[in-house]
Amino acid sequence: MSNEYSIAVIPGDGIGEEVVAEGLKVLEALTEVFGFRLRTTKYPWGADHYLATKELHPDSAYDEYRQMDAVLLGAIGDPRIETGLIERAVIAGLRFKLDLYVNLRPIKLYAEHLCPLKDRTPEQVDMLVMRENTEDAYTGIGGTFKQDTGDEVAMATMLYTRKGVERIIRYSFEQAVVTGRKKVTLVDKANAIRAQDIWTRVFEKVASEYPNIETDHMYIDAACMWLIKNPDWFDVAVMPNIFGDIFTDLGAMVQGGLGIAASGNLHPGKVSMFEPIHGSAPKYRGKGVANPLATINAAQMMLTYLGEEDAARCLEKSIARLLESRRIRSLGAGEHSTAEVGDLVVAEVREVASQKT
Ligand code: IPM
Numbered sequence: 428m429s430n431e432y433s434i435a436v437i438p439g440d441g442i443g444e445e446v447v448a449e450g451l452k453v454l455e456a457l458t459e460v461f462g463f464r465l466r467t468t469k470y471p472w473g474a475d476h477y478l479a480t481k482e483l484h485p486d487s488a489y490d491e492y493r494q495m496d497a498v499l500l501g502a503i504g505d506p507r508i509e510t511g512l513i514e515r516a517v518i519a520g521l522r523f524k525l526d527l528y529v530n531l532r533p534i535k536l537y538a539e540h541l542c543p544l545k546d547r548t549p550e551q552v553d554m555l556v557m558r559e560n561t562e563d564a565y566t567g568i569g570g571t572f573k574q575d576t577g578d579e580v581a582m583a584t585m586l587y588t589r590k591g592v593e594r595i596i597r598y599s600f601e602q603a604v605v606t607g608r609k610k611v612t613l614v615d616k617a618n619a620i621r622a623q624d625i626w627t628r629v630f631e632k633v634a635s636e637y638p639n640i641e642t643d644h645m646y647i648d649a650a651c652m653w654l655i656k657n658p659d660w661f662d663v664a665v666m667p668n669i670f671g672d673i674f675t676d677l678g679a680m681v682q683g684g685l686g687i688a689a690s691g692n693l694h695p696g697k698v699s700m701f702e703p704i705h706g707s708a709p710k711y712r713g714k715g716v717a718n719p720l721a722t723i724n725a726a727q728m729m730l731t732y733l734g735e736e737d738a739a740r741c742l743e744k745s746i747a748r749l750l751e752s753r754r755i756r757s758l759g760a761g762e763h764s765t766a767e768v769g770d771l772v773v774a775e776v777r778e779v780a781s782q783k784t
Pocket residue numbers: 514515518519672704
């Protein structure tokens with residue numbers, strides 16, 4: 428019996444529908460080549476659905492996802508709706524309600540010419556960023572007082588729990604071991620934000636259980652500098668939610684842009700969510716010019732998570748070959764049609780798979 432996985436698909440807003448269609452096209456080809464099966468269920472959450480029904484994301488859907496293996500999400504966000512409303516309901520909703528405490532964001536340069544930094548090679552830019560995904564300034568604790576008066580007060584709480592900090596740090600060390608990486612770097616700002624001292628202390632404690640893994644410690648401002656100057660210093664990097672958000676957009680540029688950067692929102696052992704890092708790019712909606720590679724790369728991460736490692740490796744190799752050989756000429760919008768990129772990946776997957784046997 429071949430393995431079968433059930434996947435919730437949320438195309439979302441803007442270019443979401445188009446890029447997810449290419450992700451599914453590639454996954455479909457991989458099921459044929461590698462002999463596993465996917466059962467997909469599509470969900471309509473997003474701006475159009477909200478404007479038509481006033482429903483953002485029903486709680487009942489979380490119970491459905493919990494019965495499934497993974498969620499594949501396109502993009503959420505639409506200028507017709509109050510800033511952040513739909514993002515908080517769908518993206519943050521998934522992260523919090525499914526307790527997806529790891530936001531795994533690999534920063535990997537697939538081809539030298541894609542890097543905006545001078546003389547950087549793929550060997551030098553290859554790291555796993557572990558962004559904590561359920562705490563920090565994202566919990567919504569805080570608010571405004573005396574809004575729109577001269578005495579207005581606005582407050583948001585940076586919240587860290589020992590449990591929350593420990594589990595993401597532990598996962599980072601575990602993954603360093605599993606993936607054969609050598610070093611885990613803690614990124615915080617404990618010199619200015621004293622509450623982040625919890626990160627420094629818990630990191631030291633967990634690190635002591637992994638004597639074969641090297642450790643390093645950087646403050647976030649310096650980490651941004653080193654990412655540009657010496658990207659090869661990073662192997663696995665773990666950090667609080669808000670710093671991970673910022674650091675990985677910078678990282679996406681180092682690997683060639685948001686057109687390739689993907690992420691996995693994980694609760695190890697439970698249903699997890701995979702998405703491109705880019706947004707919904709409403710101006711490109713329906714034009715067929717958006718580059719779907721980041722979503723295809725998110726599908727690749729999903730396959731790894733599901734345990735379909737051969738398929739995931741084949742897909743990643745196919746993406747790398749298409750970029751190295753410049754058959755996919757750019758990661759931006761408009762250079763190829765959205766469907767053309769999907770077709771190129773499908774053809775390359777078949778080619779790579781046939782060479783192996
Ligand atoms: C991301 C996004 C989200 C975040 C937004 C849309 C809430 O920027 O996934 O990185 O800040 O986490």
